[in-house]
Amino acid sequence: MHNSLVQEWGLDLAKEHGINSATVKYTEFLLATASGKIEGLKGPGKLATPFEKTKIAAYTLGAMTPCMRLYAVLGKKFQELLDSNESTHPYNKWIDNYSSDGFQATTLQTEDLLDKLSVSLTGEELDVIEKLYYQAMKLEIDFFSAQPLFQPTIVPLTKGHKPAEDHLIVFSDFDLTCTVVDSSAILAEIAIVTAPKSDQNQPEDQIVRMLSSDLRNTWGFLSKQYTEEYEQCIESIMPSDRLNNFDYKELSMALEQLSKFENTANNRVIESGVLKGISLEDIKRAGERLILQDGCTNFFQSIVKNENLNSNVHVLSYCWCGDLIRSAFSSADLNELNVHANEFTYEGSVSTGEIVKKVESPIDKVEAFRNILKNCNDDKKKLTVYIGDSVGDLLCLLEADVGIVIGSSSSLRSVGTQFGISFVPLYSGLVKKQKEYVEGSTSNWKGLSGILYTVSSWAEVHAFILGC
Numbered sequence: 101m102h103n104s105l106v107q108e109w110g111l112d113l114a115k116e117h118g119i120n121s122a123t124v125k126y127t128e129f130l131l132a133t134a135s136g137k138i139e140g141l142k143g144p145g146k147l148a149t150p151f152e153k154t155k156i157a158a159y160t161l162g163a164m165t166p167c168m169r170l171y172a173v174l175g176k177k178f179q180e181l182l183d184s185n186e187s188t189h190p191y192n193k194w195i196d197n198y199s200s201d202g203f204q205a206t207t208l209q210t211e212d213l214l215d216k217l218s219v220s221l222t223g224e225e226l227d228v229i230e231k232l233y234y235q236a237m238k239l240e241i242d243f244f245s246a247q248p249l250f251q252p253t254i255v256p257l258t259k260g261h262k263p264a265e266d267h268l269i270v271f272s273d274f275d276l277t278c279t280v281v282d283s284s285a286i287l288a289e290i291a292i293v294t295a296p297k298s299d300q301n302q303p304e305d306q307i308v309r310m311l312s313s314d315l316r317n318t319w320g321f322l323s324k325q326y327t328e329e330y331e332q333c334i335e336s337i338m339p340s341d342r343l344n345n346f347d348y349k350e351l352s353m354a355l356e357q358l359s360k361f362e363n364t365a366n367n368r369v370i371e372s373g374v375l376k377g378i379s380l381e382d383i384k385r386a387g388e389r390l391i392l393q394d395g396c397t398n399f400f401q402s403i404v405k406n407e408n409l410n411s412n413v414h415v416l417s418y419c420w421c422g423d424l425i426r427s428a429f430s431s432a433d434l435n436e437l438n439v440h441a442n443e444f445t446y447e448g449s450v451s452t453g454e455i456v457k458k459v460e461s462p463i464d465k466v467e468a469f470r471n472i473l474k475n476c477n478d479d480k481k482k483l484t485v486y487i488g489d490s491v492g493d494l495l496c497l498l499e500a501d502v503g504i505v506i507g508s509s510s511s512l513r514s515v516g517t518q519f520g521i522s523f524v525p526l527y528s529g530l531v532k533k534q535k536e537y538v539e540g541s542t543s544n545w546k547g548l549s550g551i552l553y554t555v556s557s558w559a560e561v562h563a564f565i566l567g568c
Contacts, residue, residue, distance in 0.1 A: 155221065416440050
């Protein structure tokens with residue numbers, strides 16, 4: 101297929117072109133793996149037993165499968181993007197081949213065979229396959245990155261960034277954008293686990309706390325009440341008819357109602373006393389152990405540790421306790437992040453149950469967003485990116501030059517859609533912008549366009565903003 105393609109272009113690759121070094125690295129990796137020469141492992145010698153042959157076959161498929169799956173995905177993606185009248189596209193034959201049902205079936209067959217051959221392998225041998233898979237994918241990325249570009253591109257976003265002239269400001273929500281679990285549940289669990297089991301266990305000189313069993317019941321009631329009333333509030337702020345055009349003013353007015361709800365819910369938590377008596381040490385320990393979304397910390401590290409970027413990262417969160425957020429990022433050596441959240445009050449190092457309210461609503465968030473930009477005392481060209489996952493992030497997502505929605509919050513999409521917001525998969529949106537891009541012009545990213553870009557992972561965010 102490849103030979104016939106280049107022949108149509110009038111090329112003889114054997115005569116006119118050398119082989120790209122990135123291609124050589126991958127083919128040599130495949131050949132070495134198939135012959136049993138795997139880094140860090142002793143060579144198999146003669147493949148005398150069926151088990152040895154099966155193991156090497158599994159290793160080889162582990163090195164091949166990423167290429168198969170990648171090309172199957174790319175073929176389908178490219179086919180979706182082709183205009184119906186693009187029958188003369190120079191890569192039509194390539195796209196037709198890799199998007200075909202036959203190639204998709206072959207890819208699945210390869211993956212199924214890898215699964216079958218892996219059944220009898222040990223945990224250590226499965227680790228080898230995982231490393232080979234990862235290495236193969238990295239070699240694929242290197243292969244694509246090595247190809248020359250003959251046209252200007254709009255990605256990565258930081259391409260052409262000049263620290264002396266430009267200022268990149270990245271904003272991010274925290275709960276369920278960066279984390280796997282909502283922080284309120286983490287704080288409640290700390291309170292429940294560390295609370296006394298009976299009145300006799302309470303020292304007289306310390307803050308009086310609810311019993312663990314009472315605390316669990318109270319938290320369960322508060323959580324259920326919040327969920328039910330939140331859904332009612334979301335339903336009440338929806339316009340009766342879907343707006344044909346994006347209306348920021350109407351959305352802002354609607355979200356003021358949500359802000360009142362969030363304030364009432366927080367007051368209810370404070371009055372209940374569930375957050376009373378939690379030690380700062382326990383909070384920090386929980387933060388250090390907090391599981392963050394795959395790729396999140398790597399992205400932030402790549403931003404703040406990059407000396408060629410003039411950039412800042414701000415985390416805007418409803419979280420009741422900024423100390424939890426700071427300890428979560430501190431454990432990943434990310435002390436440079438600016439955290440804007442609510443804060444516990446303490447007596448000594450024990451929480452009083454009160455919350456210093458700073459960011460508890462969509463209105464608070466967007467005001468913090470605006471203040472940060474207002475206090476950037478430089479005359480550099482600013483580019484703002486906001487990454488969020490919930491209705492509370494909507495105003496910030498819209499005001500940023502680039503708003504990125506991560507995850508699949510149904511309430512966010514329902515509210516946004518009703519107010520005329522368009523949710524566009526980032527990849528498709530970038531292809532459209534690339535087609536519209538004119539050489540010599542600047543990429544047209546600006547806020548309040550009514551368009552938000554959706555991603556399924558932090559890897560997409562990373563690739564878009566920083567490249568591979």
